[in-house]
Amino acid sequence: MTTDELKAMLIDETLFRLDELAATCTVTREWVIEHVRAGVLLERAGADPLGWTFTSHDMLRAKQLYSLELQFDANPELAGLVVDLTEELERLRARLKREGLALD
Amino acid sequence: MEFKDYYQTLGAAREATADEIKKAFRRLARKYHPDVSKEPNAEARMKEVNEAYAVLSDPEKRAAYDQLGRDYQAGQEFRPPPNWDAGFEFSGRDFGGGADFSDFFAELFGRGRAGGQGGRFDARGEDHHARILIRLEDAYRGASRVITLRVPMIDEQGHVAMKDHNLNVRIPKGVREGQVLRLAGQGSPGIGEGKAGDLFLEIHFEPHPRFRVEGSDVYSTLRVAPWEAALGAKVKASLPVGAVEVSVPEGSQNGRKLRLKGRGIPSAPPGDLYLVLEIVLPSATSAKARELYEAMARELAFDPRRGE
Numbered sequence: 001m002t003t004d005e006l007k008a009m010l011i012d013e014t015l016f017r018l019d020e021l022a023a024t025c026t027v028t029r030e031w032v033i034e035h036v037r038a039g040v041l042l043e044r045a046g047a048d049p050l051g052w053t054f055t056s057h058d059m060l061r062a063k064q065l066y067s068l069e070l071q072f073d074a075n076p077e078l079a080g081l082v083v084d085l086t087e088e089l090e091r092l093r094a095r096l097k098r099e100g101l102a103l104d
Numbered sequence: 105m106e107f108k109d110y111y112q113t114l115g116a117a118r119e120a121t122a123d124e125i126k127k128a129f130r131r132l133a134r135k136y137h138p139d140v141s142k143e144p145n146a147e148a149r150m151k152e153v154n155e156a157y158a159v160l161s162d163p164e165k166r167a168a169y170d171q172l173g174r175d176y177q178a179g180q181e182f183r184p185p186p187n188w189d190a191g192f193e194f195s196g197r198d199f200g201g202g203a204d205f206s207d208f209f210a211e212l213f214g215r216g217r218a219g220g221q222g223g224r225f226d227a228r229g230e231d232h233h234a235r236i237l238i239r240l241e242d243a244y245r246g247a248s249r250v251i252t253l254r255v256p257m258i259d260e261q262g263h264v265a266m267k268d269h270n271l272n273v274r275i276p277k278g279v280r281e282g283q284v285l286r287l288a289g290q291g292s293p294g295i296g297e298g299k300a301g302d303l304f305l306e307i308h309f310e311p312h313p314r315f316r317v318e319g320s321d322v323y324s325t326l327r328v329a330p331w332e333a334a335l336g337a338k339v340k341a342s343l344p345v346g347a348v349e350v351s352v353p354e355g356s357q358n359g360r361k362l363r364l365k366g367r368g369i370p371s372a373p374p375g376d377l378y379l380v381l382e383i384v385l386p387s388a389t390s391a392k393a394r395e396l397y398e399a400m401a402r403e404l405a406f407d408p409r410r411g412e
Contacts, residue, residue, distance in 0.1 A: 005248060005272045008285035008305065024231045024304065056284035060306065063233070071133045086139045098316045098323050 015053040025062045035065060040080030061087075108208045109178035110156035110169065118170070122161070129157040155205045158213075165213060172212075184211060207266045226296035235306045238275060240315055240322070243307075243369050244345040246277035251305070255292075271303070278371040279307050280320050315344055320375025322368045327384050328352055341379055343367060350379060358383045 022029045033049050035041040041062055045052055054062075061083055068079040096103060111118050116128040136143060136150040143149065159165045176182060234253060242249075250272050257267045271290060279285070284306050291301025309317055316323045326341050336354035340347055343364075350362055360381045368375025388394045400406075 005274050006287050006290065007274050008276065008287050010276055010279060011284045011286055011304075014286070023228070024233075024302070026230075056282065056306075059284060059304075060282070072130055089139065094318055097311075098318050100316065100325070 011056045011059065015055060016059060017054075018049050018052055021054045021059060021062060024059065025066055027062070027066055031066070032062065035062070035076050035080075038076040038080070040065060040076050040083070105182050105207055105211060107173070107176040107178060107180045107182035108156075108206065109173070109176075110159050112178050113152050113156035114160065116160070122163075125157070125160050129153065129161070151205075155209050158205070159209070169212070182208070205266075210266050226298040227294060228298045229292035229294040229301035231301040231304060232291045233304045233306070235308055237308050237310050238279070239310050240312050240317060240344050240369075242275055243279050243309070244277060247275045249273050249275055253303075273305070275307075278369060278374075280369055280371055280375075281307060281309050281317060283307050312344075314342075317369070320369040320371045320373075322375060322377045324377070324379055325382050326350070326352075326362070326379040327382050328356075330383055330385060333357070333381060333383050343377060352381065356381055 016024070018029050018032055022032050025032075029049070032041065036045045036049070036052065042052060042054060042058055064083045064086070065076065065079045068074045068082055069076070074082070093103060111120070114125065114128040114132065116125055120128070132153045133150070135141065136146045136153060138147050138150060141150075159169050172184065232253070232255070234251070236249070236251060238247065238249065241247075250270055253269045253271065254266045255269045257265060257269075259265065271287070273285075273287065275285065284304050287303040287305070289300045290303035293300050314324055322344065324341070326339070328337070328339060331337075332339060332352050333356040334354070336356075337352045338349050339352055341350050348364065348367070350364070352362070353360075358381060362379040362381065364377040364379065366374045367377035386393055388397050
């Protein structure tokens, strides 16, 4: 069975609010606030959490942070470091690909 | 359905303590981490490990599984006996891995069987997350794609099984690698009056034989003859969608990048398309070609290693 055509919305056009991000990442809003305040989520954040908006990238980052903390009991800073390194790895892999070079 | 030996998956003994289970899980979670693992099938193994840990780390689920699994071996044909889970109460919260877990897991611990006796309540359905591969051309034009998801469905008897669910999705033009699309209401159904969850699709591009993508910029190699690079020329270059005539500036060297502004992925703002020049030398196999090369060698005062 196939449905009628569904319109997909790009998150980066609508953006997430605090509660939506928390719900989709299955974390509490306190968890999100803690991680923004720790500097590992959302690059530029104002003082009021209700004014924060999150992109696709923030959502994927939050999910990765949460999964690392759950799997390894990592604290937010350590999980943040691992996600930063993973992103750097992806960036460098993309550059290799752009130059047409093999990964290994 | 085959019986799954979760202890075997984690490499842990049946009498392992909660702490030993956790250690075994962490060791494997590191080994099969999809971003760094060099192991074959790392992603599939990680899913199995997650599933095994979801059961063995939860005391109630583990107790129920232990009682059930005493007489089974991995891979053995398996049907759960009726009311096998009587006396156990699962929290159901670990079903977040939803679509990633096996039929075996869904049958035993699916949400339809979780708790159940409590009063009526409303809750929003869970969101689902999946990755999709699209072609670069789809990002230029937009595209319709049928996406098949494995989702847990509850039948009339309250059993949960994984079923294929096809969705016909309109992908908007201008999407970039790593962006996420939201399909409202296409996640798990809500409970009671609760709204359905959403489906999130993370975009990835299939590797393209000619184009490489970075963010919204697109790169391609443009092969030119030495005289086209030296004297300048108008040459035809194909783009992911359509083709253009580009001017190769006089005096271009190998590796020079020509920028076609706004011809990358049509996001807001649109990316650029870069043509990286690759000068291809004609072979000197014919007498005429040899003669021309020899004339250049004789008459041009050219030393490519000058200044080294």
